[in-house]
Amino acid sequence: MRVSLVAQDCGSDPPKSEPVRAGDSQSSSKVSSKGSPRVPRSLLEVGDLGREGIEEVLDLADSFAEVSRRPIPKVPALRGRTVATLFYEDSTRTRLSFEAAAKRLSADTMSFSLGTSSVNKGESLLDTARTLESLGADVLVVRHPSAGAPSRVASWVGVPVINAGDGWHEHPTQALLDCYTLTKALGRRSVGKDRFGGLSVAVVGDVLHSRVARSVVKAFAMLGAAVSLVAPPTMLPSSLEGWPLAGFSYDLDPVLAGADVLYMLRVQAERGAGSFVPSVREYVSRYGLNMDRFRKMKPDAVILHPGPVNRGVELAPEVADQPSALIASQVANGIVVRMAVLYLLLGSAGNQRDLEQDSSKVMDETGA
Amino acid sequence: MPELSTDPKAPCSAGPGVVIKGGTIVDAAGQRACDIVISRGRIEHVQPGCEVPCGAKVLDASGCIVAPGLVDLHSHLREPGGELAETVESGSRAAALGGYSAVVAMPNTDPPIDNASAAHHVLDLGAHALVEVMVAGAITVDRAGERLAPMAEMASMGISLFTDDGTGVQDGGLMRRAMEYARGLGVTLAQHCEDRSLASGGHMHEGRWSSILGIPGIPAEAEELMVARDLMLARLTGARLHLLHLSTAGSVELVRKAKSAGIKVTAEVTPHHLCLSDEEVASYDPLFKVSPPLRPVEHIIALQAGLEDGTVDAVATDHAPHATQAKEAPFDQAPSGMLGLETALAVVLTELWDGRVGSSPQICGEKTTDIGATRQTTGTARSSHSPGMAGSRSIGPAGGRHRLVDLGACLPSGIRLNLMQILTLLSWQPASIARLGSAHPSVLRPGAVASICVFDPFTRWVVDPDRLASKSKNTPFAGVELQGQVRHTLVGGEPVVIEGEAQR
Ligand SMILES: [Zn+2]
Numbered sequence: 023m024r025v026s027l028v029a030q031d032c033g034s035d036p037p038k039s040e041p042v043r044a045g046d047s048q049s050s051s052k053v054s055s056k057g058s059p060r061v062p063r064s065l066l067e068v069g070d071l072g073r074e075g076i077e078e079v080l081d082l083a084d085s086f087a088e089v090s091r092r093p094i095p096k097v098p099a100l101r102g103r104t105v106a107t108l109f110y111e112d113s114t115r116t117r118l119s120f121e122a123a124a125k126r127l128s129a130d131t132m133s134f135s136l137g138t139s140s141v142n143k144g145e146s147l148l149d150t151a152r153t154l155e156s157l158g159a160d161v162l163v164v165r166h167p168s169a170g171a172p173s174r175v176a177s178w179v180g181v182p183v184i185n186a187g188d189g190w191h192e193h194p195t196q197a198l199l200d201c202y203t204l205t206k207a208l209g210r211r212s213v214g215k216d217r218f219g220g221l222s223v224a225v226v227g228d229v230l231h232s233r234v235a236r237s238v239v240k241a242f243a244m245l246g247a248a249v250s251l252v253a254p255p256t257m258l259p260s261s262l263e264g265w266p267l268a269g270f271s272y273d274l275d276p277v278l279a280g281a282d283v284l285y286m287l288r289v290q291a292e293r294g295a296g297s298f299v300p301s302v303r304e305y306v307s308r309y310g311l312n313m314d315r316f317r318k319m320k321p322d323a324v325i326l327h328p329g330p331v332n333r334g335v336e337l338a339p340e341v342a343d344q345p346s347a348l349i350a351s352q353v354a355n356g357i358v359v360r361m362a363v364l365y366l367l368l369g370s371a372g373n374q375r376d377l378e379q380d381s382s383k384v385m386d387e388t389g390a
Numbered sequence: 391m392p393e394l395s396t397d398p399k400a401p402c403s404a405g406p407g408v409v410i411k412g413g414t415i416v417d418a419a420g421q422r423a424c425d426i427v428i429s430r431g432r433i434e435h436v437q438p439g440c441e442v443p444c445g446a447k448v449l450d451a452s453g454c455i456v457a458p459g460l461v462d463l464h465s466h467l468r469e470p471g472g473e474l475a476e477t478v479e480s481g482s483r484a485a486a487l488g489g490y491s492a493v494v495a496m497p498n499t500d501p502p503i504d505n506a507s508a509a510h511h512v513l514d515l516g517a518h519a520l521v522e523v524m525v526a527g528a529i530t531v532d533r534a535g536e537r538l539a540p541m542a543e544m545a546s547m548g549i550s551l552f553t554d555d556g557t558g559v560q561d562g563g564l565m566r567r568a569m570e571y572a573r574g575l576g577v578t579l580a581q582h583c584e585d586r587s588l589a590s591g592g593h594m595h596e597g598r599w600s601s602i603l604g605i606p607g608i609p610a611e612a613e614e615l616m617v618a619r620d621l622m623l624a625r626l627t628g629a630r631l632h633l634l635h636l637s638t639a640g641s642v643e644l645v646r647k648a649k650s651a652g653i654k655v656t657a658e659v660t661p662h663h664l665c666l667s668d669e670e671v672a673s674y675d676p677l678f679k680v681s682p683p684l685r686p687v688e689h690i691i692a693l694q695a696g697l698e699d700g701t702v703d704a705v706a707t708d709h710a711p712h713a714t715q716a717k718e719a720p721f722d723q724a725p726s727g728m729l730g731l732e733t734a735l736a737v738v739l740t741e742l743w744d745g746r747v748g749s750s751p752q753i754c755g756e757k758t759t760d761i762g763a764t765r766q767t768t769g770t771a772r773s774s775h776s777p778g779m780a781g782s783r784s785i786g787p788a789g790g791r792h793r794l795v796d797l798g799a800c801l802p803s804g805i806r807l808n809l810m811q812i813l814t815l816l817s818w819q820p821a822s823i824a825r826l827g828s829a830h831p832s833v834l835r836p837g838a839v840a841s842i843c844v845f846d847p848f849t850r851w852v853v854d855p856d857r858l859a860s861k862s863k864n865t866p867f868a869g870v871e872l873q874g875q876v877r878h879t880l881v882g883g884e885p886v887v888i889e890g891e892a893q894r
Contacts (some may be wrong), residue, residue, distance in 0.1 A: 023677075148718045168720030169604040169672025178718075189722070191604030236604055257603035261610070 027050055045215040048102070055389035064176045064183040065363060068194035068237045073244045075366075076201060077217065083202050083355070090126065092357055100129035106159035107177075108150065109135035109186070110166040115329070116186050116195075120163050123360035129368075132159060151175045161368055162363060164188070169233075190231050194326055197237035199359040201245060207324050216246025221266075223365045226276045226309055227287030227336060228298070230259050234328045237288055239265060242283075251278050252309070256298045260269040274309050278318040285326045286311055286336040302335060312338040324348055406445035406513045407434065408885055410878070413451025413844060414747060416809045417458050418818050418832035421748065428458065428840040431883035436835055449878045449885060451844045457749070457813045458832055459491025459521075459841035459879065460735060461820040463658055464555070464634060464706035465491070466727065467523070471500025475862045476711035478512065479730070482519030483859040484709070486886040488731040489816075489876040491841035492522040493709075494824050497533070504528035504539040506547055513547070520886040520894065521879075522841070524824060526551040529579060531570050533753075535559050537566055538628040545575045550825045553580035555634055556615050556681075560586050565620065567754060569629035578656075578823070580632040583616035584608075584682060595668040595683040603671060603719060610689065613682055614640040621648040625653055632823055633657040635708050637682040639692030646701040656708040656823050659693045661737040662728055663785070666866060676717045676724030677866050680710070694742065697815060704820040707734045711862030724850070724886040732858050735816060737867065737875035739847055744806035747847070750764040809847070844878040851875050859892060 054227075065071065071079065089097050105124035107117050117135065126132045132154060145153075147166070154162055161182045164172040169189030176183040187193040205217065223242050229251050231233040242249050243266035249259060251270040258270065271277050278284075291304060299305045311325065325337070325347040335337045341347060407429035415424050415436070426433055442448055462485060468476035476484075478495070481749040485493045495512055503512060508524050516523025527544035531537050541552055552572060558581050559565040565581075572579045589612040594600050596607025601713035617633060621644060624631040634640060636657050645657045662680060667687050670678040678684060695701035708833035710727025716725050741802030807815075831838035852871050857862035879887035886893050 146718060147720065148717065150714075166720060168722045169719040173674045174718075174720055188606050190606070233604060236602075260607070261598045261601045262598055263598040264602050 038334050061356040063367075064172075064185075065174050065194050065367065066176060066183065066185045067192045068197045068241045069244070070194070076198065076241060076244060078200050079198050079204060079359065079362045079366060082216075082365060083198075083358045086126070086358040086365075087355075089361075096126050096128060098128040099365055100124070100127040100368055102130075103127075103160045104130045104132060104158050105161050105163060106132040106134065106154045106157070106363060107163045107186070108154060108165070109133075110147075110171070111165075111187070111280060112136060113165055113187065116165060116356075117163075118193075119353075119356040120184075120186060120360050120364075122357050123364055126357065127361055127364060129364070132157060133142075147171060147175065148178050148241075151179050155179045155181055161364065184363060184367065187233050189233060190236070191233050192237045193233040194237050195242075195356070195360055195363055198363065199239035199356045200238055200285070200326055200328075201241050202323070202359050203326065203348050203355045204242075206351065206355070207348055208282075218242055219246035221247040221282045222280055222281040223247045223249045223285060224271075224274075224281040225249060225285045225287065226250050226274060226277075226311075228257040228289055228293055229253050229287065230298075231290065231293060232287050238285060239267065243267075247283075250277065254299055254305075254308070257293070272312075274315065275318070278315055279320070282320060282323050283321065283326060284311065284323065286327060288330070289332055289335050291332075306335055310335060310338065311341050313340055316341045316344065322346075326352060329353060344361050396687075406447070407443060407523070407881065408447045408449060408840070408883065409440060409442050409455055410449045410451050410842065410880075411440075411442070413454045414455035415456045415811055415834055418814070419643055419835075421810070424456075424838075424843070426834060428842075428880070428883050431587060431840060433834060433836050433838045433840050434767075436529040447885065449844065451877070452845045453848070454844050454877055456834065457811060457842045457843050457845075458817045458821075458830065458834060459815075459881065460489045460816045461818075461824060461826065461830060462493040462707050462731060462734070463551075463632075463704055463820045463824055464660075465493040465495055465709045465731060466498065466711065467512075468711055470497065470511065472711075474725075475713045475716075476860060478515040478519050478523060480518070480859060481709070481711070482521045482523060482860045482885075483892045484729070484731040486879045486881065487859050487876060487890070487892055488519040488707075488723060488733070489735050489843035489845055489879055490521055490731060491843065491879060491881045492524065492824070492826060492830055493731070494551060494819070495523055495525045496555045497526050497553065498526045502528050502533050502803040504531055504533065506540070506543040509544050509549060520892065521881050522826075522829065524551075524826075526555070526580065527551050528552065529554045529559055530564070534555065535561060535564065538564075538571060541571060541577065542575055545577050550577045550582050551632065551823075552577055553582065553632075553634065555580065555582045557586070558582045558584050560617055562623065564628060566623050569623055569631070573627055573629040576739055578630040578632050578825075580634050581616065581620050582634050582681075583613045583620065583636075585615040586614045588612035588615065593683070594671045595678060595685050597668065597686055599668045599671055603674070605671065608683055610638040610640055610685065613638050614644065617641045619645050621645070621653055621655060622822060623650070624653050625651070628654070628854065630654045631656075632672045635660050635663065635682060635706065636693065636696070636702065637663045637685050637689065639689045642692045642696040645725050646696070646699070649701065656703040657701065658704040658820070659697065659702050660708045661705060661730060661734045662708075662743075662866060664690060664693055664697075664705070665737060665741045670866070671721070674721050675746070676719060676721050677728065677868075679721060679724055679726050680708070680728050681726035691805070697742070698805050698807060703815070704823060705734065705738055706820060707731050707813045709860075710864075711860050712864050713861075714863055717864050727864065729858065729860050729862060731861065733853060733865060733867050733872060735843075735845060735876065736851070736872035738812055738816065740872045742805065742807045743812060743847065743874070744808050746808060781847050786848055840880050840883040842878075842880040843876065844880075845874060845876045847874045849873070849875040 121131050163184045163186050165186040169191035227347035239249050248268035250268050410426040424436050427435040467478045467481035469478045512525050527549045528539045529552045531539050589608045592604050592606045593606030596609040600607035666684050668684045707730030709730040821830040853867040855868045
């Protein structure tokens with residue numbers, strides 16, 4: 023892939039013909055049509071990409087992983103473009119990951135976050151988003167405590183918006199990096215043509231309040247996995263209609279032996295204080311992954327966690343340190359997956375074609 | 391009802407007045423093709439083919455329904471305190487354009503209407519308004535739900551409805567005392583039913599869509615619990631209870647049983663709860679945020695059935711203006727509420743009318759006017775919108791996407807109401823709940839105060855937020871084509887709306 027990928031000038035693309043999507047959950051699958059995957063204008067929900075779009079991101083991420091292994095892990099793909107991060111919630115990890123991804127693509131970055139700049143001065147989300155657009159942002163990466171805030175922003179600005187986590191709603195790039203991590207860990211172990219066909223994934227913990235859960239369930243299911251939820255009823259939505267689930271369980275123990283993947287959600291301390299579960303201690307006793315439970319898992323099963331781990335809560339420290347707990351590679355993979363997303367939303371169509379050819383070349387060479 | 395037909399020999403010469411010509415009257419007495427002569431604020435004659443007195447203003451009503459003016463039990467006029475969103479004047483203009491001749495202003499202003507002088511202030515503002523403005527007083531001081539507001543001093547001004555609307559009185563013991571006290575004053579308590587312990591933190595109906603969208607939900611039971619409690623308290627105290635904006639199937643069923651058990655209860659629903667479902671929230675557009683929240687279709691069907699069988703007594707708008715910037719926020723940060731006054735009649739006609747004129751017996755006049763159930767007119771004073779919009783069901787210039795509930799055709803229930811039922815719900819039944827008495831007659835007959843709504847039930851128009859008279863634009867029906875348009879509104883004999891234009 024090397025140079026041809028990036029020698030293109032991506033600065034003068036005509037605007038995409040895709041309409042602005044203001045959180046259209048109806049059309050989740052519209053963006054992928056037969057033939058070559060079509061690029062959504064914004065990434066608000068993981069479903070916006072469709073199955074083919076997710077596959078494309080994962081393939082692109084492979085190409086960028088190769089780039090990242092070079093002595094100078096940087097390509098000029100988005101030179102002259104500006105990636106703006108707009109964070110209304112403190113999440114240094116996610117922001118840094120996006121900024122690192124942007125820099126490796128040679129994009130400029132602008133960063134607005136809570137506690138800095140005008141975010142605190144009573145300026146509305148609308149005004150801040152439009153200000154960033156006026157300052158030359160080519161894409162807005164939005165993190166917000168309110169579900170749907172990135173969708174609102176997408177309806178107000180003329181540039182693509184990437185949802186970097188909104189309330190309890192979604193965190194699509196987290197799900198994409200989880201899919202990428204899982205692919206790397208499993209090799210091509212799946213059954214059938216789907217990437218995760220035949221895989222059994224259990225998502226464990228506070229699903230109700232989890233944007234990660236809403237994204238990973240969809241993404242894993244779109245790639246063919248059988249996804250189930252494990253949580254006390256107080257931490258499940260009262261309705262699961264419309265969730266692409268194979269099932270759910272109120273107990274973790276019966277699930278352990280059959281799962282290929284345990285996805286352990288983070289427990290917010292305030293949820294364990296008596297209103298959703300009686301105590302963190304009681305939660306840990308029923309849903310914490312300790313060594314006893316770990317030994318009941320399949321030998322080749324893997325553990326995912328969106329991080330940061332509450333050691334001793336979701337995962338016992340000795341479990342967190344097992345090789346099958348992929349937390350560290352999840353973090354590392356976050357950068358290349360976000361590079362892929364930025365490139366997909368900002369790169370020109372011509373560029374994508376080159377990159378696709380290139381990435382397939384890389385795939386061949388690395389002998390997938 | 392012989393008193394309905396005027397003596398044909400009576401002179402049409404009581405000075406310059408107004409004549410409503412060529413329409414079909416639908417009121418509590420039935421339906422008939424008659425002209426109406428109005429003089430000095432009252433109806434003088436009701437008869438077919440009436441001669442126009444010299445100097446009288448003629449309002450053409452051909453092809454139109456002529457009905458007692460509509461009465462809204464639930465308007466947030468925002469003054470004092472919220473003048474950026476609405477004033478008594480702008481809200482009353484919106485009301486008049488919507489066919490209303492009287493509205494009840496809710497007391498959740500800033501400061502709230504929880505004492506006589508606050509009520510006087512709003513009534514004084516209302517004295518100059520285009521429609522009759524009544525106020526509801528608060529049940530508790532500052533609407534805080536802690537101690538009783540001076541209901542007697544407000545009742546002595548003629549206020550007959552009391553509510554902490556925006557919130558319900560949470561404390562059952564306090565609500566019991568309020569009901570007992572209200573019974574002694576002969577006034578009605580109106581409740582916004584929502585149990586805070588179940589509802590707090592929620593921003594939409596709890597169910598399939600809240601689960602998918604990740605928006606904290608409010609279960610239907612939060613409303614139903616308070617409905618059930620208050621019905622029991624009404625039984626305990628013998629007080630008269632009015633339930634505001636019911637939104638769930640369970641609430642309707644509770645009221646149905648309570649009515650059959652003889653409990654003195656009345657209930658209203660809003661136009662938006664009759665046609666919009668929680669699926670609309672998938673846009674994350676706060677235009678669809680309202681309290682109580684939009685519910686799934688099975689609840690909508692139950693509300694419509696409640697209208698049909700008389701369990702629900704009134705359609706009330708819950709007209710709740712909000713400045714544009716307040717709705718330019720993430721869903722959970724935006725305030726609840728939708729405009730309603732200018733679209734209510736058309737929404738109900740579009741969604742629920744059986745499309746027929748002429749099933750009721752004639753009372754006077756030679757024959758029931760057939761105003762053509764298949765006719766479709768376009769283009770009246772307020773509907774000169776781009777033809778491209780007409781027929782389109784998609785809403786939302788803001789978000790682009792969006793499929794609106796297909797008004798009038800969306801539900802499997804097939805519930806349809808006739809014009810008499812619709813006007814009962816929008817006009818004289820709410821007038822009776824608000825105790826308007828002779829100020830708002832249910833029958834258009836000589837001697838009655840001339841508060842009248844004239845509308846063409848067939849005209850189609852597209853809602854354009856920029857053309858609404860309200861100071862706010864937060865209608866959920868932007869871009870939606872509705873059927874039925876108000877042509878003239880008279881309040882106490884004064885034509886405040888002529889040919890769809892407010893006269894002041
Ligand atoms: Zn209310």
